[in-house]
Each structure stands twice: as C-alpha cells, then as structure tokens.
Amino acid sequence: MKTFNHLVSEQMRTMEKLLFLQSELERCEEIEEELNCLVQETELESIQFEIASLRSELKEIHQLFESQTEEVIRSYQNMKVTV
Structure with missing residues (x-):
C-alpha cells in the first residue's frame, strides 16, 4: 500500500505540473x-x-504522466494479487 500511495502522490505532483504548463501554454x-x-x-x-x-x-x-499511470495500475494490480 505504501508503494501505491507514493506512486499516486508522485502522479498528482506531475498532474499539477501538467495543468500549470497547459495554462501557461494557453496564456502564451x-x-x-x-x-x-x-x-x-x-x-x-x-x-x-x-x-x-x-x-x-x-x-x-x-x-511521464502516462508512464506513472501505468506504474500505478501495475502497483494496484500487484497489491490486489498479494492481498
């Protein structure tokens, strides 16, 4: 569960950056x-x-976000298998 939470947290930071860059692109x-x-x-x-x-x-x-999404999914699937 710790790995999954870390991956989700990391992905959320990436999402924030993604949203920021999109808004900056629109502004520009x-x-x-x-x-x-x-x-x-x-x-x-x-x-x-x-x-x-x-x-x-x-x-x-x-x-990077897509890659993290795949990693989160794999982690979640592994977590389900071990539980």
Missing part, C-alpha cells in the same frame, strides 16, 4: 495572437520560442 498562445495583430516581429519570435519550449516540456510531462 493568447499573447502570440495579440502580437500577431500588432505585428511586433521581435517579440513575436520570442513568444513563439517560448510556446515551442512549453509544448516540448508539456509533451515530456504528458509522457
């Missing part, structure tokens, strides 16, 4: 749209770089 995309309207090329490139970076990090965190 809104800024990108505003800058597109204002045609401020230098700032636009900067925010596009930040968006690309956030998308990459979000993808990594999403993969």
Whole structure:
C-alpha cells in the first residue's frame, strides 16, 4: 500500500505540473495572437520560442504522466494479487 500511495502522490505532483504548463501554454498562445495583430516581429519570435519550449516540456510531462499511470495500475494490480 505504501508503494501505491507514493506512486499516486508522485502522479498528482506531475498532474499539477501538467495543468500549470497547459495554462501557461494557453496564456502564451493568447499573447502570440495579440502580437500577431500588432505585428511586433521581435517579440513575436520570442513568444513563439517560448510556446515551442512549453509544448516540448508539456509533451515530456504528458509522457511521464502516462508512464506513472501505468506504474500505478501495475502497483494496484500487484497489491490486489498479494492481498
């Protein structure tokens, strides 16, 4: 049970980061749209770089979350088998 609780706790921290990154990505995309309207090329490139970076990090965190989900499921199944 201790392993399962640890895995779930770790997964919740990952979920918090995932949600934070998603909201940051949305914020940056809104800024990108505003800058597109204002045609401020230098700032636009900067925010596009930040968006690309956030998308990459979000993808990594999403993969980590999926991996943790699989590990939580395996742990739970093992816990059921041993009980």
